[in-house]
Amino acid sequence: MKKIVMMLVVGLLVCACSEPKIDATNEDTMRSSLEKVQQSLSPEQKAQFDEAFAGILSAAAGKQLLKVFSEEAPSREDMYAEIKKGVDKKTAKQIIAEYEKMKKNSSK
Secondary structure (H helix, E strand, O other), X not given: OHHHHHHHHHHHHHHHHOOOEOOOOOHHHHHHHHHHHHHOOOHHHHHHHHXXXXXXXXXXXXXXXXHHHOOOOOOHHHXXXXXHHHHXXXXXXXXXXXXXXXXXXXXX
C-alpha cells in the first residue's frame, strides 16, 4: 500500500512540475494553453516566446500562401493544420528552439 501511495505522489509531482505545453486540438484549446504557457514564463522568456511563436505562425502562413500560385487558395483548416504542426504538444522552450533553428536555416 505504501508503494502505491508513493508512486502516486511521485507521479503527481512529476505532472505538477512539468512545463505547460501548447494544446492545438482546436483554436480554443490553443488559445487557453497559449495563455498558460505565457503565464509560466519570466518577462524575458515571454518576449522570446512571443517572437518565436509569431515567427512560426508566419512561416506556417507563408507555406500555405505559396500554394495560391499552384493550387486553390488554402482554407482556414489548411492554415490551422500547418500552424498545428509547428506548435502542438510543445513547450515554450521547444518552440523557441524550433524558431532559432528556422532562423539559422533561413540565413544560409
